[in-house]
Amino acid sequence: EIVMTQSPATLSVSPGERATLSCRASQSVGTTLAWYQQKRGQAPRLLIYGVSARATGIPSRFSGSGSGTEFTLTISSLQSEDFAVYYCQQYNKWPITFGQGTRLEIK
Amino acid sequence: QEQLVESGGDVVQPGGSLRVSCAASGFSFSTYGMHWVRQAPGKGLEWVAFIWHDGSHEYYADSVKGRFTVSRDNSKNTLYLQMNSLRADDTAVYYCAKDWRPLTWTNWFDPWGQGTLVTVSS
Numbered sequence: 001e002i003v004m005t006q007s008p009a010t011l012s013v014s015p016g017e018r019a020t021l022s023c024r025a026s027q028s029v030g031t032t033l034a035w036y037q038q039k040r041g042q043a044p045r046l047l048i049y050g051v052s053a054r055a056t057g058i059p060s061r062f063s064g065s066g067s068g069t070e071f072t073l074t075i076s077s078l079q080s081e082d083f084a085v086y087y088c089q090q091y092n093k094w095p096i097t098f099g100q101g102t103r104l105e106i107k
Numbered sequence: 108q109e110q111l112v113e114s115g116g117d118v119v120q121p122g123g124s125l126r127v128s129c130a131a132s133g134f135s136f137s138t139y140g141m142h143w144v145r146q147a148p149g150k151g152l153e154w155v156a157f158i159w160h161d162g163s164h165e166y167y168a169d170s171v172k173g174r175f176t177v178s179r180d181n182s183k184n185t186l187y188l189q190m191n192s193l194r195a196d197d198t199a200v201y202y203c204a205k206d207w208r209p210l211t212w213t214n215w216f217d218p219w220g221q222g223t224l225v226t227v228s229s
Contacts, residue, residue, distance in 0.1 A: 001169075034215040036152075043202055044144075044152065046217035055217060087152055091214030095168050096142075096154040 002026050002090050006099035012107040015078050021102045023071040023088035032092040035064055035073045038101075039084045047086075048073065075104075109133040109218050111203050116223030123193050127223050129186040129203030137161070137181035140206035142216055143188050145199035155201070156188065160210060171197075193227045200224050 003026040013019045023033070031051045036044040046055040048064040051071060061076045075082055083106050088099040115127035129141070143155040156177040157166045165177055176189040186203050201223050204216035 032214075036216075038152075043219040043221050044216075045219070046207075046215060049207065049213070049215045089152075089154075089215065094166055096157075096214050098152040098154065100151045 001095050002029060002093055002097050004088055004090055004097050004099035006086075006088055006102045008102060009100070010103045010105060012105050013078055014107045015080060017078055017107075019075045019078055019082075019104055021073040021075075021086055021104070023066075023073070023099050025069045025071075025090055028068045029090040029092035031067055032090060033064075033066070033071050034089045034091065035062075036087045036089065037082075037084050038087065044087065078104075080106075109205065111205065111218060111220035113201065113203055113220045113223035116201065116225045118226045118228060119193050120229050121194060121227055123227075124189070124191045125193065125225060126187055126189045127201050127225065129188075129220055131184045131186065131205070134205070135209070136179075136184040138209040140212045141177075141179060141186045142204045142206060142214075143177060143186075144202045144204055144216065144219070145197075146202070146222070147196070147199045150199075153199075157206075157212065157214070158186070159212070190225070193225075195227050198225060198227045 005024045007022045035048040038044040052064045063074045085101045087101050110132045112130045119125045142157045158177045174192045178187045202219050204219040207213040
């Protein structure tokens with residue numbers, strides 16, 4: 001199976017600053033990559049699919065980039081509601097696999 | 108709006124069985140593939156199973172293959188996960204999630220239900 005590795009495990013950033021989260025695949029997944037946000041006690045929410053397409057209602061401060069094995073989620077000008085855990089997910093091959101998550105916390 | 112509501116989570120002994128359900132509303136359930144994803148306490152997300160919109164194809168994670176069965180009743184807008192031979196490492200919140208595009212699969216999930224907790228313990 002394709003192993004997804006996210007870094008860092010925890011990222012401390014001040015409100016208003018930019019956050020950059022990384023995701024690496026053990027083999028190429030092309031552009032078949034999605035990102036999800038999960039707040040404490042809540043279900044995950046789709047942010048990004050196809051590497052860079054924002055889901056409905058997702059603010060433009062969220063952007064995705066990359067291809068092949070290296071991907072990035074960037075959140076420009078962090079808002080208080082953005083502090084959460086973020087997961088990348090590949091859907092290139094079965095089984096579908098997720099990264100272990102990056103916790104974005106307030107600095 | 109699109110809504111998914113899971114139910115049926117419980118405490119089960121190792122080796123036991125349980126069926127969890129997911130009631131869908133706000134969209135044409137019979138035209139969308141559906142997934143189950145689980146999350147062990149304090150851990151990350153693990154995809155479990157997928158079923159085509161018409162129930163004709165199913166896919167499973169290796170960790171549950173042969174023990175879990177996904178099914179659906181399109182007349183009741185309901186998705187099911189039958190879990191047999193349960194083990195302690197099956198303890199998790201089980202989420203159902205809708206595939207993004209109708210009449211095919213994209214394998215990204217939107218929306219998700221709120222989850223139902225399954226605890227396997229003696």
